[in-house]
Amino acid sequence: MVQYSKKIQAVPEPTIRRMPSYLAFAEGLLRKGQQFVSSTQIANYMNIDPTQVTKDLSYTTIVGKTRVGYEVKAIVDVLSEFLGFSVMDNAFLVGAGSLGSALLHDSGLNHFGLKIEAAFDINPSTIGRKINDVEVFHIDQFRDLAQELNVIMGIITVPAENAQTVADLMVAWGIKAIWNFTPARIKVPDDIIVQNTTLYSNLAIIFNKLHQDKREE
């Protein structure tokens, strides 16, 4: 009887997951000067069924032309807009270790609408330093800076055992969404959006397929 996740979701999550790849592909074609692209081409690139592509794109305002395909520029424009990549959202990152640094260096996040305004840590040797032009502050300065900047997302890249503490802090100063890179699951109020991104799930999938192959041999 209890609802574990409110799914008043018009667009299926698998669709949302595929869309950034469509976008990246279309951006590449645009650079190469290709004007139109068919669902077959996209599907071939993605290794999926062509009707999947048309279904996915049908959730947007993009319309294709029979015998021609979709306008590449339209895909780029509409999809960026649709995915929320064309407005810049501000984020704070907590945990300026190796993974945190990697995210700070990733220009793709900027390109896709996420600006990391500041980073936080408790390690004195990193505090005060700049990583790819983003300053690292002590975690205690968190609250004050959050007031100044319009930050809606918190990124957690601390060790798993500190994830909940950081999450609580983020919730306390009114963050709307949390991107959790630790394997730990965090408890937050219902209205806070949490996205868990854990590498080990991907590793498990690879191993599963590898062993499946072994079984078949």
Place this chain on the structure above:
Amino acid sequence: MVQYSKKIQAVPEPTIRRMPSYLAFAEGLLRKGQQFVSSTQIANYMNIDPTQVTKDLSYTTIVGKTRVGYEVKAIVDVLSEFLGFSVMDNAFLVGAGSLGSALLHDSGLNHFGLKIEAAFDINPSTIGRKINDVEVFHIDQFRDLAQELNVIMGIITVPAENAQTVADLMVAWGIKAIWNFTPARIKVPDDIIVQNTTLYSNLAIIFNKLHQDKREE
């Protein structure tokens, strides 16, 4: 009529994806000395339905006891084994930039059965250096080293535009699985396992939920 992905898969992929979290949770309980855990507890931690947990665990040899739950130690042992985390597989990493470094620093990969034996790059300033005890070689030394070491997985952390080149190289010296961290989709023979891990899909999901919230207000 064409098969886009052979799914002779007994265990659903969503299940495989959740399992590493069950494992991590159980490991935590084990450290705390808890002997049994119920599906309700696990479900509560994961924010999912309890029957989902029992279904997932039913794919393994783990059996629970009514009114008691599952033995924590059994979950840890069986799940590690089941997910392929208890045998060490060797990997090469190509692209020792910030993301590559982050992976090299991640002890979790070691813990979950993946040993990165060597890293490769073309940047002269990183070649010869050691990142967390893993040596960085020039990409040309790839083939020779692959002969020596029993490496079955290749990890791609180069810029997207070089992904295909690296993938081709990996296929050429007989890698079985490729873990692709670039947004680019790579073309490889059917028998090679490819796992794409792209951050931007997660970003898209967060943005989608954020905007959905806005729509509801």
Place this chain on the structure above:
DNA sequence: AATCAATAAAGAAATTTTTCTTTAATAAAA
């Protein structure tokens, strides 16, 4: 100009995944 082939789109069907329901077991409480 007529035919052919490639394509988008819409809807139906199939498949997969999740959630619900029932049953049986058993620890804890009365």
Place this chain on the structure above:
DNA sequence: TTTTATTAAAGAAAAATTTCTTTATTGATT
């Protein structure tokens, strides 16, 4: 000792997602 409440397990039902089928359109070919 009996009752109650909690739990795993199995199967049914529901929901979500993917794939298949049909139709209509239109550029390219003959």
